[in-house]
Amino acid sequence: MLQKFRFTLACTEPGTVRGLGGLELHALFFSFLREVEEEAARELHGAKDKPFALGPLEGAGERRGGSFYLQAGEKYGFTVTSLTGAMYRLLEEVAALWPGREVQLGTGALACVDAGTTRAEDLNYRDLVARARPATTVTLEFLTPTSFRQRGTQILFPLPEYVFGSLRQRWNAHGPIRLPEDLDLSLIQVARYRARTQLVPFNRYKIVGFTGTCTYQVPKKVPDFVPWLLAVLADYAEFAGVGYKTTMGMGVVRRW
Structure with a gap:
């Protein structure tokens, strides 16, 4: 739910x-x-x-x-x-x-x-799938600092493979409908973005993240289901959040 x-x-x-x-x-x-x-x-x-x-x-x-x-x-x-x-x-x-x-x-x-x-109706994963309309471009707004960790290094740029990879991982961990894991999400392109970094202090450490907006686009020669997958994951972002420390206020995202 x-x-x-x-x-x-x-x-x-x-x-x-x-x-x-x-x-x-x-x-x-x-x-x-x-x-x-x-x-x-x-x-x-x-x-x-x-x-x-x-x-x-x-x-x-x-x-x-x-x-x-x-x-x-x-x-x-x-x-x-x-x-x-x-x-x-x-x-x-x-x-x-x-x-x-x-x-x-x-x-x-x-x-x-x-x-x-806060929502008038409850949704489930099948609802998101049924409502999704294939999109060749989507814009996400990163409302709170967002960060990704790769081999102990923090990634401070909204790369498609990290943003949509994070969403796909959470979808497959919790949803009843599995999304294809063999699709290389780096084929999704960044069309434009506006972002800045922000330091988030915790009690014993600090994490740097980025906020702002990023528009993603699907190139022409991709499998037919990719625009649909892009739309589904963009809608899911509102619930799942993106990246690191989403259970502590980071990575809050919405689709424009």
Whole structure:
């Protein structure tokens, strides 16, 4: 089941989180998961390819020195997307527990206000396949810093084989319909892009990622299914995220 949940909090005591707040939100989310189903939380924590993506902390506050300063009286929110039916059910249970709880986030204190889905309808993988219209060009916007790791090196450019390779890997890990893994995705071309790098601080390390937009195009002499595959994966990006640390606020993407 493909769905996006939004969780809202109100700051009762000011404080800070590092960078995007992804590490702190990840820990908070798993504390709720353990309450809902401890064994499932343990399995999720150890999974190599997790069936969810978690967005950054959003709301008013100053960003300075690698920290996000939370202000008392302000509301904040973040999203979590589900990539499987089991994850969707866990998120429903977390959302039911959410209202009225008081939590610590970084050095701040917050009250959990409400939680629920952001889309009017639930989608599944077959829905995305059925709705996809072959596209010779697609544009993706990288809303939060995005990065790829290759043999210990970070890749800071939206290369098609990394962007769509990341999406294909997640699709095949969690979806019921397998996409061809033998297709060389580097045949997809970058038509134009506008991007900049941004440093994301975590507690003990920092990661550099890129934000911006990139338009991809399919050359003329490719297998007939490639434009369809491009469209399917571009639509999937909204749910799966792209690249490294998508469960900690990085790699949030949408299709233009």
